[in-house]
Amino acid sequence: MLLDPDGRPTAAGALPPVEDLVRGYAGMVVARRFNEQASALVRQGRLAVYPSSSGQEACQVAAAHVLADGDWIFPTYRDTAAVVARGVDPVETLVLLKGDWHSGYDPYDRHVAPLTTPLATQLPHAAGVAHAARLRGEPTVVLALCGDGATSEGDFHEALNFAAVFRAPVVFLVQNNRYAISVPLSRQTAAPSLAHKGVGYGVPGEQVDGNDLAALLTVLSGAVARARAGEGPQLVEAHTYRMQAHTNADDATRYRSDEEVAAWVARDPLVRLEAYLRAEGALDDARAATIAADAEDVARRTRDGINEDVEPDPEDLFRHVYSRPTPQLVEQLAMVRDELARDALAAAPTRQEAGR
Amino acid sequence: MTATTAPTAATVAPETLSTAQAINRALRDALAEDPTVLVLGEDVGALGGVFRVTDGLTAEFGEDRCFDTPLAEAGIAGFAVGLAMNGMRPVIEMQFDAFAYPAFEQIVSHIAKMRNRTRGRVELPLVIRVPYAGGIGGVEHHCDSSEAYYAHTPGLHVVAPSTPADAYALLREAIASPDPVVFLEPKKLYWAKGEMDRGPVPGIGTAVVRRQGTDATLIAYGPSVPVALEAAEVAARDGRSLQVVDLRSLVPYDDAGVCAAVESTGRAVVVAEASGFAGFAAEVAARVGERCFHSLAAPVRRVTGLDIPYPPPKLEHLQLPSVDRILDAVDDLQWEDA
Numbered sequence: 032m033l034l035d036p037d038g039r040p041t042a043a044g045a046l047p048p049v050e051d052l053v054r055g056y057a058g059m060v061v062a063r064r065f066n067e068q069a070s071a072l073v074r075q076g077r078l079a080v081y082p083s084s085s086g087q088e089a090c091q092v093a094a095a096h097v098l099a100d101g102d103w104i105f106p107t108y109r110d111t112a113a114v115v116a117r118g119v120d121p122v123e124t125l126v127l128l129k130g131d132w133h134s135g136y137d138p139y140d141r142h143v144a145p146l147t148t149p150l151a152t153q154l155p156h157a158a159g160v161a162h163a164a165r166l167r168g169e170p171t172v173v174l175a176l177c178g179d180g181a182t183s184e185g186d187f188h189e190a191l192n193f194a195a196v197f198r199a200p201v202v203f204l205v206q207n208n209r210y211a212i213s214v215p216l217s218r219q220t221a222a223p224s225l226a227h228k229g230v231g232y233g234v235p236g237e238q239v240d241g242n243d244l245a246a247l248l249t250v251l252s253g254a255v256a257r258a259r260a261g262e263g264p265q266l267v268e269a270h271t272y273r274m275q276a277h278t279n280a281d282d283a284t285r286y287r288s289d290e291e292v293a294a295w296v297a298r299d300p301l302v303r304l305e306a307y308l309r310a311e312g313a314l315d316d317a318r319a320a321t322i323a324a325d326a327e328d329v330a331r332r333t334r335d336g337i338n339e340d341v342e343p344d345p346e347d348l349f350r351h352v353y354s355r356p357t358p359q360l361v362e363q364l365a366m367v368r369d370e371l372a373r374d375a376l377a378a379a380p381t382r383q384e385a386g387r
Numbered sequence: 388m389t390a391t392t393a394p395t396a397a398t399v400a401p402e403t404l405s406t407a408q409a410i411n412r413a414l415r416d417a418l419a420e421d422p423t424v425l426v427l428g429e430d431v432g433a434l435g436g437v438f439r440v441t442d443g444l445t446a447e448f449g450e451d452r453c454f455d456t457p458l459a460e461a462g463i464a465g466f467a468v469g470l471a472m473n474g475m476r477p478v479i480e481m482q483f484d485a486f487a488y489p490a491f492e493q494i495v496s497h498i499a500k501m502r503n504r505t506r507g508r509v510e511l512p513l514v515i516r517v518p519y520a521g522g523i524g525g526v527e528h529h530c531d532s533s534e535a536y537y538a539h540t541p542g543l544h545v546v547a548p549s550t551p552a553d554a555y556a557l558l559r560e561a562i563a564s565p566d567p568v569v570f571l572e573p574k575k576l577y578w579a580k581g582e583m584d585r586g587p588v589p590g591i592g593t594a595v596v597r598r599q600g601t602d603a604t605l606i607a608y609g610p611s612v613p614v615a616l617e618a619a620e621v622a623a624r625d626g627r628s629l630q631v632v633d634l635r636s637l638v639p640y641d642d643a644g645v646c647a648a649v650e651s652t653g654r655a656v657v658v659a660e661a662s663g664f665a666g667f668a669a670e671v672a673a674r675v676g677e678r679c680f681h682s683l684a685a686p687v688r689r690v691t692g693l694d695i696p697y698p699p700p701k702l703e704h705l706q707l708p709s710v711d712r713i714l715d716a717v718d719d720l721q722w723e724d725a
Binding site: 160351 | 425451456457459461462464465466467468469470471472473474475477489492493496497500501502503504505506507508509510541542544564565566592638639640641642643
């Protein structure tokens with residue numbers, strides 16, 4: 032912890048440059064507003080579901096800010112704010128959760144892998160992307176995100192092990208928000224910490240206050256630099272808390288107490304950093320207003336984009352199953368085309384009806 | 388369906404290779420021609436694979452091109468996804484059919500779906516080589532016919548060669564394909580030899596007639612093709628002319644080629660080593676029934692493995708489609724002279 036919950040510097044170490052903190056703060060304000068907007072869009076029936084990262088904005092923003100343009104990031108479904116912070120269009124980011132398609136953005140544009148829902152399965156992909164880059168002598172680092180629950184999956188183990196054996200430049204960032212939907216950390220592991228799991232793979236593990244953006248930037252930048260320098264994968268466990276339920280379909284009051292939530296509200300990552308920046312004179316009302324206006328702009332673009340109805344093209348269902356459709360898919364496409372044509376005819380008034 | 392990279396070797400002396408040697412040559416040629424091709428898996432390096440299919444590749448191309456991985460099939464498949472996302476063409480080996488099951492989630496949820504999910508932006512040109520099926524006296528978990536799982540999953544191509552020439556040509560095409568291919572290598576044919584200089588070979592998605600015949604059509608693939616050919620030979624001595632179709636590729640499936648063959652004889656038996664219930668042979672029988680009904684003189688019969696876990700070596704002969712079972716099924720095809 033570099034900043035305590037009230038925004039006072041601790042004696043733990045030097046803080047990152049203040050301009051990085053201001054940029055990070057602005058990113059968190061956007062992330063918080065984006066989370067609120069997306070949750071509102073679920074209530075309005077415009078998104079099918081939204082797993083909010085509210086409360087985890089410091090992790091989301093730091094993950095994006097420590098990477099270079101050529102680096103990759105591998106997000107889960109809860110990491111949409113990190114994807115937006117990486118520079119992906121917010122509407123394209125939410126396509127999966129809106130239900131228009133399974134993924135909305137081009138992963139190669141900003142080097143952001145598709146949002147992944149089967150837990151930990153994207154982690155071995157991250158190791159493979161990193162290894163391919165390393166074989167070509169490229170300086171790419173891959174940052175792979177997962178939650179505490181995902182550390183119980185076999186793919187978490189296999190990904191860390193592969194990355195370590197091949198010295199692949201991957202930073203695994205575990206956002207330990209203490210619950211996998213309703214199941215507490217004590218049912219995921221008996222290890223002293225999730226960072227300890229690195230020991231078994233020969234991967235350095237580090238814990239960090241996940242609500243302290245200054246600490247996150249320092250720890251993650253160090254891990255990225257070591258990975259880039261050829262020191263192999265790094266594991267970072269960030270202690271944080273999701274302020275909302277798992278999704279809109281979840282009822283967090285069944286497994287978390289009001290007191291516990293209140294204690295984490297007091298550790299809000301935005302409040303902490305804002306207090307520090309104001310005390311330092313790096314943030315005043317005018318700057319804060321500009322940042323808030325930028326966040327409002329992102330929210331408006333998100334709202335407008337999601338409120339726009341995109342008519343899905345049924346033929347897309349067949350277009351990308353293979354590079355060229357099999358003969359069987361060609362037949363099935365013809366069948367669906369025929370059905371749609373008949374539906375369209377049935378919806379139109381017959382000539383007789385139109386004449387009446 | 389597509390042109391293959393098979394040698395047209397009219398000028399090359401006839402050469403006989405085993406299936407394992409043909410696959411090895413396909414890997415070697417692909418590694419030599421394309422620097423993005425990588426071969427990885429368990430024991431594929433210094434040992435050359437438990438079936439010696441990757442013999443000599445690490446020595447020739449180096450540790451970066453053909454390498455051993457940790458013993459973890461999901462990790463191998465998932466790692467290959469990342470390699471393929473980032474410009475490589477990985478060829479991964481699952482040491483035995485039943486050892487591929489830990490990789491099932493990666494194969495079904497990611498390898499098969501990545502192109503579709505990203506609207507074609509991310510393609511995964513990777514090959515999953517699976518030493519496959521039984522007939523070699525293997526112990527439990529070493530003899531599974533797992534094709535139905537893969538063929539049932541949209542997004543995967545599934546290929547099962549039955550000759551060394553096909554093993555070479557189809558693997559080259561699989562490695563060059565922009566789509567993921569599950570490449571099923573019949574273990575019992577690894578040591579079977581065949582000529583390599585047959586000229587251009589039909590591509591993935593095309594069935595071929597291995598033996599001409601006029602009375603009934605045997606439809607087989609992979610390890611069942613030699614058994615079907617043997618049955619046809621025996622039947623010929625009894626005066627019955629059996630045609631043998633080798634599917635070669637399960638996905639894409641060659642409806643047109645299979646139907647044309649069946650319509651030419653009017654009778655069909657599907658031969659497959661996998662358990663019959665809900666298996667790929669059932670799909671073939673159903674498709675032939677739907678499309679060739681008016682040409683059929685009898686219901687399509689299946690000769691498949693029993694619906695039991697694969698037997699121990701001393702009893703495996705009861706599981707495998709035999710010449711006698713095939714001929715019995717042929718006898719049941721409502722012959723007018725019977």
